[in-house]
Every structure is written in C-alpha cells, then in structure tokens.
Amino acid sequence: MKAVVISSFGGPEVLELSEVPEPPVGPRDVLIEVAAAGVNRADVSQREGNYPAPKGAPEWPGLEVSGTVAALGHEVSEFAVGDEVCALLSGGGYAERVSVPVEQVLPVPSTVSLVDAAGLVEVAATVWSNVFLLADLRAGETLLVHGGSSGIGTMAIQLARARGARVAVTAGSAAKLDACRKLGAEILINYKTEDFVGRLKAEGPGAHVILDSIGGSYLERNVRALAMDGHLLNIGNLGGTPGLLNFGPLMMKRGTIHATSLRARSAAAKGAIVSSLRENVWPLIESREVKPVIFARIPLAEAAEAHRLLESSSHIGKVVLTT
Structure with a gap:
C-alpha cells in the first residue's frame, strides 16, 4: 500500500509518498480502508525528529x-465489514490502510461526512480527557x-459551551x-495586543481551567490567570522555551498543573477515553451541538503542503488528508 513516510528529519519536503507493507491485523484489530487522515501538530514534531512513534506503531x-x-x-464483533468508522491511532494514519x-x-456520526470525521477523534479525545x-x-x-481557532481550540469551545461553561x-x-x-x-483576547491575565481578572475570578499548548513561555502568566482551585493543563510546548515557576502564587491558589500527552498511552487507556467519547460527546455531535471545523481537505500525496499550511498558523480548525 501507499503511505506518506518521513525520508529524513526536517522540513515538509521530507514527506514522501512511498510503498510500505500492509499492516497486520491482530485478533482484536480493525483494518480500515482510509478515506482521510487528520493532520496534527504532533505530526510536525515527528517529522522534525522530536516526537518518535511509540514502540510497535508504524513509523509514518x-x-x-x-x-x-x-x-x-x-x-471482533463490534463492527462489520463496510461500516463507516473513525479511529484514534498511535501512528500510521497517513496511509491507504x-x-x-x-x-x-x-462509528462516524450521522451528522458528519466520512472525510470530515477524520478531523474529529484526536481533538475530541484530547479535549475531553483533559478538560x-x-x-x-x-x-x-x-x-x-x-x-482558540486551532483544531483543539474549536473543539474545546464547543464542548465547554455544550456543558454550560464560559469560554475565553x-x-x-x-x-x-x-x-x-x-x-x-x-x-x-488578541494575544498580540492584550494581556490575557488582566482581561481574565477583569471578567471575573480568573480561569477555572486553562488548556495550553504554548508551554513554558506562558507558564507564569497562566498561573496568575488561574482562579482558586484552578487547573492548568499543558498539552504542548509550541513556544519552545522553558518556563520558571514561582510556587508561592500556585500554592496560594491551591492550583494544579497537569502535563499530559495522548499518543503514548496504552490501548486500554485510549479505549477508556474513546468509550467515554461515545457516551458523552457523540450524542452532542449527533444533535449538531458540536461539529468538526474543517479548514482544508488536501490529497494524501500533497502532505507536505498540508504541513506547510499547519505551520503557517493561517488555518482555522482542522486540516485533513484525503486518499
């Protein structure tokens, strides 16, 4: 089959469409003929050599x-051949199977197209498991x-609003x-012109939960923006710099900092999150309260262009690759 492989670590140009072996199908596995694959920041990090695939996962x-x-x-008895599905992976999605x-x-929700469902699972799992x-x-x-306009951000806004929370x-x-x-x-809040800490404090007690992919450079300000008993969830380090933490303000607020990732969790842990998604999030998608926000659909052979688009940060929502 064909897959987009990383010929060497580097820029988008290292992504190449190539022939790779068919994936094995274990006793509890589902083989999926791929219609589309979601593009995520983790894929960019892997391409750059900073986020290797977990043991046993495909290298692409x-x-x-x-x-x-x-x-x-x-x-497997939960699905049948021919069913339309979407799935959370440890790797290998840029492929035909x-x-x-x-x-x-x-299952693909009835309110979402088969292609657009490729931009649903990873962001929903990340937001639901953390927030x-x-x-x-x-x-x-x-x-x-x-x-807030990223794939994760657009999902977080919708899920929080559906659950009755206020979103900044x-x-x-x-x-x-x-x-x-x-x-x-x-x-x-336009982060280029406005201080998010001051704005949050002007609007109320601060944020009860902060979902942050920027990392170290935002650490001190995030702590100041927390409400009492607040939770800071770090799911990335796009800022690329370390942060200094003064424990005094964090302790005074009884705050908690969680640093999490999804990819390397066990199949059982991922399965528990997926099961919770089906119970709690899929009904919101079926009722159209929540939807995937798709910015671009790009052919699999043009994966390099999809990565350039993601790195430009000019998109709103998700980018998916179509086979």
Whole structure:
C-alpha cells in the first residue's frame, strides 16, 4: 500500500509518498480502508525528529483517520465489514490502510461526512480527557483556551459551551477571534495586543481551567490567570522555551498543573477515553451541538503542503488528508 513516510528529519519536503507493507491485523484489530487522515501538530514534531512513534506503531505519521472497515480480527464483533468508522491511532494514519485496536474505533456520526470525521477523534479525545475527565470543568466555570481557532481550540469551545461553561480564548487576529465567537466563545483576547491575565481578572475570578499548548513561555502568566482551585493543563510546548515557576502564587491558589500527552498511552487507556467519547460527546455531535471545523481537505500525496499550511498558523480548525 501507499503511505506518506518521513525520508529524513526536517522540513515538509521530507514527506514522501512511498510503498510500505500492509499492516497486520491482530485478533482484536480493525483494518480500515482510509478515506482521510487528520493532520496534527504532533505530526510536525515527528517529522522534525522530536516526537518518535511509540514502540510497535508504524513509523509514518497520522494519529486519526476515518474510513471503511475492510477486515476484522477474529475476536471482533463490534463492527462489520463496510461500516463507516473513525479511529484514534498511535501512528500510521497517513496511509491507504491502517490497523487499529477495536477499542479505539468509533462509528462516524450521522451528522458528519466520512472525510470530515477524520478531523474529529484526536481533538475530541484530547479535549475531553483533559478538560472534563481530568480537570472536571463544570457548568458556570470559565475555560481559557490558548489558540482558540486551532483544531483543539474549536473543539474545546464547543464542548465547554455544550456543558454550560464560559469560554475565553486567545488568538492572533480579528478573523480568528470572530470564528471563536461564532462557536460560542465569550471572552475574546488578541494575544498580540492584550494581556490575557488582566482581561481574565477583569471578567471575573480568573480561569477555572486553562488548556495550553504554548508551554513554558506562558507558564507564569497562566498561573496568575488561574482562579482558586484552578487547573492548568499543558498539552504542548509550541513556544519552545522553558518556563520558571514561582510556587508561592500556585500554592496560594491551591492550583494544579497537569502535563499530559495522548499518543503514548496504552490501548486500554485510549479505549477508556474513546468509550467515554461515545457516551458523552457523540450524542452532542449527533444533535449538531458540536461539529468538526474543517479548514482544508488536501490529497494524501500533497502532505507536505498540508504541513506547510499547519505551520503557517493561517488555518482555522482542522486540516485533513484525503486518499
């Protein structure tokens, strides 16, 4: 089969469409004929040599796909050949076919196209596992999302609003902030011209939960922006710099800092998150309260262009690769 491989670590140009072996199908695996694959920042990090695939995962990138069930392991009864599904992966999504444990597979919601479902699972799993399962965001509380117009940001806004929370976002342009507003964000902060700490404090007690992919350079300000008993969730380090932490302010607020990742978790841990998604998030998608926000659909052979688009930060929502 064909897959997009990383010929050497470097820029987008190192992504090449190549022939690779067919994936094996274990007793509890589902073989998916891929319709589309989501493009994520983790894929960029892997291409650059900073985020290697976990042991046992394919070496080519791709953390989520949608497609049609092509074959089933002999112990799988939850799906049938021909079903339209989407799945959370440990890697290997930039390909024509992928094999994935059945626990990480979900049906495509009836309100979402097969291609667009490729941009659904990874962001929903990231937001749900962090903001709700870990930090327990509740109705009436405030969620601050850095990078509100990103794929993760657009999902976080919608899920928080659907659960009755108030949403604040940071973004770098009026167009991106307007997109966040249309999804339900109420506090819109242009990080280029406004101090998010001051704005959060002017609007109330601060953020009960902060979802941050910037990392070290935002650490001190994030702590100051927290409300009492608040949770700071670090899911990335796009800023690329370390941060200094004064424990005094964090202790005075009884604050908690969580640093998390999704990819390297066990199949059982991912399966638990996927099961919770099906129970709690999929009904919101079926009722159209939540939807994937797709910015571009790009052919698999042009994966390098998709990475250039992602790195430009000019997109709003998700980029997907179509087969």
